[in-house]
């Protein structure tokens with residue numbers, strides 16, 4: 389990806405679109421992501437996305453974590469993440485080491501489609 393494409397992707401994602409650039413990335417499949425979410429994510433994030441445990445963010449919140457671009461969220465889902473002062477960390481891949489990069493794109497597509505952001 390050249391600098392111009394990179395810039396455009398950045399702008400589009402900061403405007404809140406789930407950016408799918410076929411040439412450079414794998415598009416997420418929200419349908420497949422649904423199954424992954426219920427198996428690996430819902431225990432902590434809730435089937436309603438509002439956070440089932442203390443510290444888990446509300447995905448449906450308008451100015452919440454889904455404001456971040458895909459690249460940031462994919463990194464945090466893959467490698468884990470703990471924000472300042474949070475009582476609990478997001479475990480890498482939600483604790484399911486068998487998830488592939490495609491699975492993570494799929495689950496993010498599902499989260500965006502279902503909970504907004």
Ligand code: HEC
Pocket residue numbers: 424425428429430431432433442443444445453456461464465469470471472474475476477478479481482483495496
């Ligand atoms: C063991 C509980 C647990 C599981 C399982 C889990 N999460 Fe999380 N997740 C958390 C917690 C707690 C946070 C908040 C971390 C913080 O802010 O310090 C979080 C944060 C997040 C965030 C927001 C990151 C940000 O930018 O603030 C996303 C997106 C996310 N999780 C997605 C997922 C996905 C997708 C899965 C399934 C593959 C998953 N989580 C599984 C506990 C979990």
